[in-house]
Amino acid sequence: MRNLSMLIDFYELTMANSYYHHHKNEEAVFDLFFRSVPDDGGYAVMAGLEQAIQYIQELKFDEKDIDYLRTKKLFDEGFLTYLLNFKFSCDVSAIKEGTPIFPNEPVMVVRGPIIECQLVETMLLLTINHQSLIATKTSRIVYAAKGRSVLEFGSRRAQGYDAANFGARAAYIAGVIGSANTMTDRDFKIPALGTMAHSFIQSFDNEYDAFLAYAKTYPDSTVLLVDTYSTIHSGLPNAIRVYNDYLKPMGKTLKGIRIDSGDLTYLSKKAREMLDAAGLAETKITVSNSLDEYLITNLVQQGAQIDAFGVGERLITSKSDSVFGGVYKLAALKDNGAMIPKMKLSDNVVKTTNPGVKKLYRLFDQSSNKAIADVVTLDTEVINENEPYLLFDPNFPWKQKLVSDFRAVSLLEPIFKKGKLVYQKPSLEEIRSYHKEQMSTLWDEVKRFENPHPYYVDLSRKLWQLKQDLIEKYAKNS
Amino acid sequence: MRNLSMLIDFYELTMANSYYHHHKNEEAVFDLFFRSVPDDGGYAVMAGLEQAIQYIQELKFDEKDIDYLRTKKLFDEGFLTYLLNFKFSCDVSAIKEGTPIFPNEPVMVVRGPIIECQLVETMLLLTINHQSLIATKTSRIVYAAKGRSVLEFGSRRAQGYDAANFGARAAYIAGVIGSANTMTDRDFKIPALGTMAHSFIQSFDNEYDAFLAYAKTYPDSTVLLVDTYSTIHSGLPNAIRVYNDYLKPMGKTLKGIRIDSGDLTYLSKKAREMLDAAGLAETKITVSNSLDEYLITNLVQQGAQIDAFGVGERLITSKSDSVFGGVYKLAALKDNGAMIPKMKLSDNVVKTTNPGVKKLYRLFDQSSNKAIADVVTLDTEVINENEPYLLFDPNFPWKQKLVSDFRAVSLLEPIFKKGKLVYQKPSLEEIRSYHKEQMSTLWDEVKRFENPHPYYVDLSRKLWQLKQDLIEKYAKNS
Structure with missing residues (x-):
């Protein structure tokens, strides 16, 4: 206390x-x-x-x-x-x-x-x-996402520890499906979410090795960050290779990918095509990168192929106001x-x-x-x-x-x-x-x-x- | 811990x-x-x-x-x-x-x-x-004040408890002279500051009685909030009356007044004149009301007669960014x-x-x-x-x-x-x-x-x- x-x-x-x-x-x-x-x-x-x-x-x-x-x-x-x-x-x-x-x-x-x-x-x-x-800010962001998932990713930019914890709580009330902040899973039962950072990928000799290592640790929940080098030319092909080489033979699937930079509309559409062509129609596409209700509205209007939005600093500090x-x-x-x-x-x-x-x-x-x-x-x-x-x-x-x-x-x-x-x-x-x-x-x-x-x-x-x-x-x- | x-x-x-x-x-x-x-x-x-x-x-x-x-x-x-x-x-x-x-x-x-x-x-x-x-936001606000005091008043609008406490700490590093948050005085030795809210004045039959009651409790540090009814027509005359009726006979002075609404340039100039005319040239004028570095710059440029700025929500949340x-x-x-x-x-x-x-x-x-x-x-x-x-x-x-x-x-x-x-x-x-x-x-x-x-x-x-x-x-x- x-x-x-x-x-x-x-x-x-x-x-x-x-x-x-x-x-x-x-x-x-x-x-x-x-x-x-x-x-x-x-x-x-x-x-x-x-x-x-x-x-x-x-x-x-x-x-x-x-x-x-x-x-x-x-x-x-x-x-x-x-x-x-x-x-x-x-x-x-x-x-x-x-x-x-x-x-x-x-x-x-x-x-x-x-x-x-x-x-x-x-x-x-x-x-x-x-x-x-x-809660007010999050409610707007969730409304903009029109049924797609919204994930709270803001702890590192929150205004202090309580802002990270109680901010995630308020965000959960207003409709995010979970938070990257582990403490709110432990204390409030808000599902903890997250995959990997760019540093994980950089710490391996190459992207394929990093993806494979991650898939081996988490074969049931493999979500790969695909934009470290090039989403289209490197990240997605390597993710699909790991699926074909490792996950598929085990009877597992690639649960999701995350794109954290670039033109999210273009990249998500392209990613959807590439994943579908590889037999990965169920693989979820998550995007992040300074999102808020306005950007999400634009992405949705442009027909971006996004299943989930990871929202950070603009939610957890209610940046626009x-x-x-x-x-x-x-x-x-x-x-x-x-x-x-x-x-x-x-x-x-x-x-x-x-x-x-x-x-x-x-x-x-x-x-x-x-x-x-x-x-x-x-x-x-x-x-x-x-x-x-x-x-x-x-x-x-x-x-x-x-x-x-x-x-x-x-x-x-x-x-x-x-x-x-x-x-x-x-x-x-x-x-x-x-x-x-x-x-x-x-x-x-x-x-x-x-x-x-x-x-x-x-x-x-x-x-x-x-x-x-x-x-x-x-x-x-x- | x-x-x-x-x-x-x-x-x-x-x-x-x-x-x-x-x-x-x-x-x-x-x-x-x-x-x-x-x-x-x-x-x-x-x-x-x-x-x-x-x-x-x-x-x-x-x-x-x-x-x-x-x-x-x-x-x-x-x-x-x-x-x-x-x-x-x-x-x-x-x-x-x-x-x-x-x-x-x-x-x-x-x-x-x-x-x-x-x-x-x-x-x-x-x-x-x-x-x-x-600290960055505060440094800007203190710079704008050009040597006048800046007071941190933002706890009630902070993004959580830690934001109030560590925010006041960061503000103190960057030059505020104190904070309204009592906890940071106890824990960090940041001087606690504050006087009265409008509710105090409203809880008495009239403004004069409220001012007099406050002066009796704090004869050595009487700072009066003068804008509850009308700064010029009620607040200042009553503050000066309390000085003449009670503080002056005791050999005490009126330490300060605070203005929390209205045209701060006009009101502060007028207040300075009225206080000076009453022999209160040393009485400090503090203003508050959604201030930040931009508004403070304007007030200073307009020659407002202000000794101290109480800054709240725009500092403690760094509202503009x-x-x-x-x-x-x-x-x-x-x-x-x-x-x-x-x-x-x-x-x-x-x-x-x-x-x-x-x-x-x-x-x-x-x-x-x-x-x-x-x-x-x-x-x-x-x-x-x-x-x-x-x-x-x-x-x-x-x-x-x-x-x-x-x-x-x-x-x-x-x-x-x-x-x-x-x-x-x-x-x-x-x-x-x-x-x-x-x-x-x-x-x-x-x-x-x-x-x-x-x-x-x-x-x-x-x-x-x-x-x-x-x-x-x-x-x-x-």
Whole structure:
């Protein structure tokens, strides 16, 4: 168990200490949400909840932490004792991992004493932001591959060890079939994948000898890297020779080849022809080399003969947009026994937060099973599936749509109640299947890369009115 | 101690097992180098060596690893026993952390039994790639700030926990004055920085009360976030009121303010005026909000009155270019007692590697102390400082330059000899000072962001000739 309690922005501790100093520890509600989808995409994918849960369950401030904090000469001894005895007592609800998520809806809600809410901010954001970033990117790459396999190959370019491990986990949720990172096979049962590097081939006198040696070690799973010298003139002929000389006589086949450079469309088509002509119609062609959803889309459109895409640095760092901008904002605070909605007003209207204690519903059309819209409501509201529901755009309230014949699913699952875990954590395989199933509820128009159709995240009439009232109130006071 | 032995690309294990299977474990030389600088910059910064050393020192395959590997039904029992008894016995040399580094020069060299060289590939690349990425990005940001302070604020958007911790470490090497991440203060003595979030202010009845409460807790280090409602009309007047009402009578001052939104140039100038008029000429102005080297350059050019820049997501993920493309290539292999140079030929000439066992020199001009060029030589060569040296461009060998009056510094330091650490690890403060000093040896033309002058990385005449000979030999054989 790693003690990550000090992985916390220092201001969380100075604020907490000041709250403590002023005997201020009212019940608060914080919403974790994000404002825009990476890569200007139409949807994001929730991930990281399991690690966020683990963090909360293991959170404690040990003597070493307290001794260290004391050296800062900023913290009240009473506060340090409070930390030493810290026990998380908040309610937490969150959207399940693998669910498509959208801007400006709460994906996690923490409710409890404000000091506790504040102390978990950094790690909750860090955990959810990272894995949701990678799950979102991967979901796009898998979508681009149109049913072909995607393999996660990025460890060596990941931003640190956790990025390699938890990044592979997020990628698996979003549909890769395995990872080159052995640790995630051992720890998460994500299938480990991989064959050979160019150095293996170079270490033999010639390519044929290298291929033969590899085939002898792995006759049941021979996958050969064919581009060290020349894919067409050397790699493929040698791979086919090894099949004919060694594998075929043993009743084995050549399982696959990998091409890591050159014109992947041309080379894969040519490789397919050569393999088919050699009686190797079942041999799989894997390609790699700085791939992402855009390049894969092009390869597929050009009719490249590719069975699997090995994707590295552009997935594991989400290179085209390496930040998932989750934020954690105060939504309500208890005052004299009443929960008072709070809102952060901003000159930038999209940065104005949604106040109050809220619920989140996703409406699915009963006949198509497609998601129609998400609706954020006050905590006290219930959406009745048996009555038509009037959706309206919170920014353009005259744009309205009456929907009926829908299922309304409440998305925020209870995770902790008074600090106690009440959530039955699904397995990684369950999360992965659930993600796949949920992706089928989104229209292709929402999933496309260029100018995706904006999915509706609406506010209930009551929440919208509350927000307007608060805006007016703040405007008057400023 | 975390066991990261399974954070390894699966193919390293399958290759190693195949080598073992074929009784093949000759002495090899692998070079770690990169081919291009992120953001099309003129230089990169070496970082991560200390963690790479730690990895090697702690590397072992325990029973749990072996039991897991056995389940894959791919590995020879002899190989698994070899892993269980694994002891790293290679020589490792590397460029010191904090050193400016350039494309196509070895920044780390591993020499020893090929199985061992192969088994450490993934983690060495991962470690050096990540920290060098962040150090490089930070160095640019610090350069843009032209002497103003830069603060690392990115934990919540980092790509995992290690990215927050080791990213802050790399940022500190490259010149930030501290980090919001408390863990790096505790573990690396990187000063923890931070004040308050908007939620702190919102949790009070009004901004003045919030500021006053914070000042009462931290009278000696009151830094106030002034943009929750309106920087000019509310935040600054309230901050000044708290100074006049509370801090000044106590003989204290207002240490700083932070602005996190809006037009930072305009607001900082206005804030400076208001603070100066209130007798607060010493109060520091910090700004934050999606900053990077480009925005900071603009702010500085516009005469913004800023003392410190808080930089978050764009530093900690190197957002504009999130990949450091270090690679690890076979350079030589022993055959019948002789070290045979190896080279990976490529259709893409820049991807052709430099063969053989090599040394790396940096030549400094004696009078200006500026770096003139790096020269990669054969291991057997010595550059004599007392004689003029003929530099030539390896791609355009007729472009030549005779240099004299230079210091020649060998950049690859011995780190491990036969698996034993022989390197005296510098402290983080020493690395940081060394980086600052080394940066002064680069011309501004190399450091600028737009079309930087390409720094020369030349080959010695002998190495160049070896490379030409090998290219010809491979060309004949293919």
